Amino acid sequence: MKFSFRPVEGAFYELFTRAAYNLVKGTELLNELALPGVDVQSVADRLTDVEHDSDSITHELYKKINSTFITPFDREDIYSLGSQLDDVMDHLEAAGNLLYLYGLTALPSLPREMHELVTVLDQQAKITAEAMPRLRSMKNLEEYWIEINRLENDGDRAYRMLLVRLFSGEYDALTVLKMKEVVDELEAACDAFEHVANTIETIAVKES
Template sequence: MFFNRSKDSVFYHTLVEAAGNIVEAMQLFRQNVETLEHKEAYAEKLKDLENKGDEFTHIILRELNQTFVTPMDREDIMELAVKLDDVLDGVEACASRFVYCHVEKTTPYLMQFAELLEKVAEFLQEAFIALEKRDFASIQNIVVEINLLENQGDRLMRESVGSLFEDPTDPIELIKMKELYEKLEEVTDHAEDLADVLESVVMKYA
């Protein structure tokens, strides 16, 4: 049966921990975006969390290799871990871009993206806690919320990029901010991809 062996807890505990790591990363990212005054320090902290996320993925992979009977299909477990890692990698890449692209001041659009991503992360954490409890109804509701946030991310990207072309004065600034806004929207896409996997898991095992 699904979720009825003590060995299963290793997989679900690790996935929940990985999701919690993303919540912490998004909180730091939002704090960073508030001023960008200490972007180098925040980039280092986010890199540390990204490395921690890699460790969670390695734990999942090791347990899959050592476990004969898994609580879900191996492919599903691995895909959940990989998609979690994609979300974390995406936001860490954005924090790094603040540094090497020399982004010196924040914008209202950066703040809106940061707040949106923090909400996304909180929903993802709730979803994995629900998965461990086999609370499939909650997961389905959370998937809807994440999809709505991804739609907001699409709209925010269009508005933010569009604003850059309203009165362009510095082409270099335009290029780097356009790339950042598009990269941030891509993180919401990764979250939606993860939500799609969660939804497929619910359909398969509910």
């Protein structure tokens, strides 16, 4: 029988879970931005509020690390995971705010591939939020990081097709520049979800 000398500190797992569910809120708000007749400023403001909440959770996590003598797993991994979850939220908030500030939601329609990329992010967020509570037991996590990797590949394909469309001549040059900034943030968020999954895989391997 294997014994663990690390404490089961529930506060860390709760903070990770809260951070992950904030990402679900973030992707849901991105989806809202594309709805016809939506109050774009209100959605963008709510997205900023969620990002601020994520920052608070990250700071709370760091304080918890510094005030805990023995952590449930390596401090460096806790810092890394907390920081990476916050990075995802930063990219989601940046994409949403650029959509609003650049007035892109006023276009007749956003490119289909942009909707596909947001759909991938929404799936990644939900899967991450579902997986995070399982960190406590370190069980049944492999399917999570495999699926996140698959979705990241889907996101890469949507991103490449979106670039092809942007540079096809369908949009004027200024609109292309604005959209390119948004899609780069969306693609960065997609990659950041994979970084979270890779860190969780590393933690699971160390603790197995």
